[in-house]
Amino acid sequence: MGIIFAVGIGPGSDNMMTVEARETLESCDTIVGYPLYIELLPESLKKKKLLSTPMRAEKERCQMAIDEAKDNKRVAVVCSGDAGIYGMASLLYEMCEESADADIVTVPGITAAVSGASKLGSPLTNDFCVISLSDALTPWDIIEKRLRGACAGDFAIAIYNPQSKKRKDYMKRAAEILYECGVEKTRPSGYVKNIGREGQEVFAGSLSEIIEADIDMFTTVFVGNSQTRIINGRLVTPRGYDI
Numbered sequence: 001m002g003i004i005f006a007v008g009i010g011p012g013s014d015n016m017m018t019v020e021a022r023e024t025l026e027s028c029d030t031i032v033g034y035p036l037y038i039e040l041l042p043e044s045l046k047k048k049k050l051l052s053t054p055m056r057a058e059k060e061r062c063q064m065a066i067d068e069a070k071d072n073k074r075v076a077v078v079c080s081g082d083a084g085i086y087g088m089a090s091l092l093y094e095m096c097e098e099s100a101d102a103d104i105v106t107v108p109g110i111t112a113a114v115s116g117a118s119k120l121g122s123p124l125t126n127d128f129c130v131i132s133l134s135d136a137l138t139p140w141d142i143i144e145k146r147l148r149g150a151c152a153g154d155f156a157i158a159i160y161n162p163q164s165k166k167r168k169d170y171m172k173r174a175a176e177i178l179y180e181c182g183v184e185k186t187r188p189s190g191y192v193k194n195i196g197r198e199g200q201e202v203f204a205g206s207l208s209e210i211i212e213a214d215i216d217m218f219t220t221v222f223v224g225n226s227q228t229r230i231i232n233g234r235l236v237t238p239r240g241y242d243i
C-alpha cells in the first residue's frame with residue numbers, strides 16, 4: 001500500500017514551511033499540486049516527479065496522487081497554507097474511503113489566517129472565526145448565516161477567498177451583512193495580499209476602506225471584534241489584560 005501525504009506548504013516563502021512539511025516532501029517520490037504551489041516549492045524539491053492539474057481540477061489531482069501511490073510510492077499532495085483548511089486533505093480521505101490503495105496522512109502548514117495576522121499585528125488574539133466567501137462549494141445563504149453568527153458572537157473574522165474576477169463584489173456584500181448586524185463602518189480591520197510572496201501588501205484601516213481596496217483571491221481580510229484597535233498602525237485585538 002502506498003502513502004499519500006496532504007502537505008500544507010505555508011503561505012509561500014521557504015522559511016514559513018514547517019520542518020515536518022519539508023522533510024515529508026524530501027521523503028516523497030512524487031509531488032502533486034496546483035501549478036502555482038509547485039512553482040513555490042524550494043528548488044531542491046523540483047527534482048522529484050512533479051504532477052499538476054489546473055484550478056478546479058481538484059478531483060483529478062487527487063486521483064493522480066492515488067494512481068501514483070498504487071505501486072507502493074510515497075506521494076505528496078501540496079496545498080498552500082494548511083492542507084486541512086480549504087485544502088485537499090478531506091477530499092483525499094473521502095476518495096480513499098472505499099479502497100485500500102493508499103494510507104492518507106495530513107501534515108500541517110501555517111494557514112493564511114495565522115501568517116496574515118502576524119503581518120498585521122495581533123488581530124486574532126481572542127476567539128475568532130474563519131469564513132470563506134467562495135460559493136463554489138458552499139451555498140451563499142450558508143455563508144451569510146455564518147457571517148451573521150460571527151457577528152452575534154462578536155468574533156474577529158479572518159475572511160478567505162474574499163473576491164475574484166467572477167465574484168467581484170462579494171466582499172462588499174459580506175460587509176453589508178456585517179453592517180446590518182451592527183458592525184460599524186469604522187470597525188478596525190485589515191488585509192494582507194500575497195503573504196510571504198512577491199508583492200506582499202499589508203493594510204490596516206476601517207472596514208469601509210477595506211471594501212474599496214483592490215482585494216483579490218490572493219488576499220486574506222481581517223475584521224476586528226468590538227475591542228479591536230489600531231495601535232501605531234498595527235491591528236490589535238486586546239487579550240483583556242488591565243494595563
Ligand code: SAH
Nearest residue numbers: 011081082111112160161194195217218219
Ligand atoms: N489552504 C489555504 C487556504 C486555501 S483557500 C490556507 O490554509 O491558507 C484560498 C484563500 O486563502 C485565498 O483566497 C486567500 O484568502 C487565502 N490565502 C492563501 N494563501 C495566501 C497568501 N499567501 N496570501 C494571502 N492570502 C492567502
